[in-house]
Amino acid sequence: MGTLRRATHAGSWYSGDDNQLRQELSEWLATVKPAEEQGYDPPVAGCKAIIAPHAGYSYSGQAAAWAYKSINTTGIKRVFILGPSHHVYLTRCEVSDCDYYDTPLGRLRIDKAINNELLKTGKFQSMKLDTDEDEHSIEMHLPYVYYTFHGCDVTVVPILVGAINKAQEAEYGSILAPYLADPGNFFVVSSDFCHWGTRFRYTFYYPEPLPSSVAGVRLKSYGPQPYDLLQRPIHSSISDLDHEAMDTLTILPKSEVDAPAAQSHTKFSEYLDRTGNTICGRHPIGVLLGALSELEKNGKCAKIEWVRYEKSSECHSVRDSSVSYASAYVTFL
Numbered sequence: 001m002g003t004l005r006r007a008t009h010a011g012s013w014y015s016g017d018d019n020q021l022r023q024e025l026s027e028w029l030a031t032v033k034p035a036e037e038q039g040y041d042p043p044v045a046g047c048k049a050i051i052a053p054h055a056g057y058s059y060s061g062q063a064a065a066w067a068y069k070s071i072n073t074t075g076i077k078r079v080f081i082l083g084p085s086h087h088v089y090l091t092r093c094e095v096s097d098c099d100y101y102d103t104p105l106g107r108l109r110i111d112k113a114i115n116n117e118l119l120k121t122g123k124f125q126s127m128k129l130d131t132d133e134d135e136h137s138i139e140m141h142l143p144y145v146y147y148t149f150h151g152c153d154v155t156v157v158p159i160l161v162g163a164i165n166k167a168q169e170a171e172y173g174s175i176l177a178p179y180l181a182d183p184g185n186f187f188v189v190s191s192d193f194c195h196w197g198t199r200f201r202y203t204f205y206y207p208e209p210l211p212s213s214v215a216g217v218r219l220k221s222y223g224p225q226p227y228d229l230l231q232r233p234i235h236s237s238i239s240d241l242d243h244e245a246m247d248t249l250t251i252l253p254k255s256e257v258d259a260p261a262a263q264s265h266t267k268f269s270e271y272l273d274r275t276g277n278t279i280c281g282r283h284p285i286g287v288l289l290g291a292l293s294e295l296e297k298n299g300k301c302a303k304i305e306w307v308r309y310e311k312s313s314e315c316h317s318v319r320d321s322s323v324s325y326a327s328a329y330v331t332f333l
Contacts, residue, residue, distance in 0.1 A: 004100045004107070006102055007102045009136050010103070013056040013139075013140065015104065021105060025065075028062045028065035032066050035307070042069040043069065043072040044329050044331060045331075046072070046332060047329050047331055048302075048330050048332060050327065050329050051191055051327065052067035052068065052189070052190065052328075053192045053325035054137045054140035055192055056140075060192070060312075060325040062310070064141075064327060066308035067327035071329075077155070079145055079154050079187075080180075080185060082188070082190060082281075082284035082288070083135065083159070084160075086136065086280065089163060091163060091168075094124060095125075097127055097128070101142055103146050110155065111156065127160055132158075138190060145188065164286075166265070169265070169283060170290040172287045173288070173291035173292070174291070176287065177294035177295050180291045180292075180295065181300060187288065189281065190284060191280060191282070193242045194279065195278040198318055198321070199321050202276065203220075204218055204276060205217055216237075216275060220318070222318075233314070234317070235316070235322065242324045243309070245271055246306045248267045248268050248271050249264055249285065249304055300332055304330050305329055307329065308327040309324070312324075
């Protein structure tokens with residue numbers, strides 16, 4: 001039968017009961033409605049990729065539904081899933097060495113032929129099984145992938161993305177670009193957004209609403225703060241911080257900028273250097289931007305639109321914490 005990766009986070013991060021899980025996914029997807037003001041009417045024709053969160057479903061399951069509802073499954077035979085490495089420090093990308101991924105809903109088959117193609121580039125290595133099973137960033141998407149593509153007989157290509165630099169993101173993006181361009185392939189990019197609070201060692205704060213010439217600061221972990229947090233709540237700053245990233249990553253069809261994906265990649269990298277925002281999937285997002293940058297060199301331009309933003313809680317003091325979740329879809333023009 002081959003090697004099976006267990007659904008190690010089922011029963012804790014999400015329901016391990018297939019009927020309950022199926023019902024939850026169905027209900028979350030059913031709450032996603034068209035938004036005329038955004039021109040959002042799912043499923044989105046030509047949707048080629050999504051960016052969606054990977055926290056426990058009680059926190060981010062609803063937000064992820066907005067990305068998955070965007071998918072038009074017609075003609076899709078293979079799903080690439082790019083997730084960040086949380087537990088093992090990597091300076092490369094790795095593919096699963098398993099044959100199947102288990103979910104409470106059923107098993108997903110790994111596309112070993114594609115894995116072998118990627119390994120032959122010399123840039124990818126195989127994941128150890130314990131690394132594969134410890135990591136949640138890919139697993140949290142598997143039930144949604146199984147449910148969304150049920151009946152499509154898809155294979156999956158899980159890719160664990162390490163702490164790579166911008167040049168490496170572009171290099172891996174160029175390798176994956178032909179796969180992204182293939183009409184039979186779909187890409188899922190796994191990322192949460194800001195992890196804020198002293199527990200995350202991140203207390204960046206914008207004293208004024210954006211846009212503003214006043215630079216962001218790091219709030220102190222104890223003692224009086226230099227700003228009135230009642231007048232300008234921390235949770236408002238977090239929203240501004242995340243939306244600044246989302247605006248940087250947005251690529252619109254009427255962009256007058258040359259090479260908008262490449263410029264978005266550069267601006268996103270500069271934004272991360274300046275703010276240090278704890279977007280855990282920044283490198284998978286960077287690889288996606290690298291792939292889109294490669295494709296636009298040959299005239300294949302993309303659009304990235306954000307459709308949902310949520311936070312786990314609203315922070316009022318540095319003792320509070322929150323994680324942000326955002327969902328987007330990608331189409332080619």
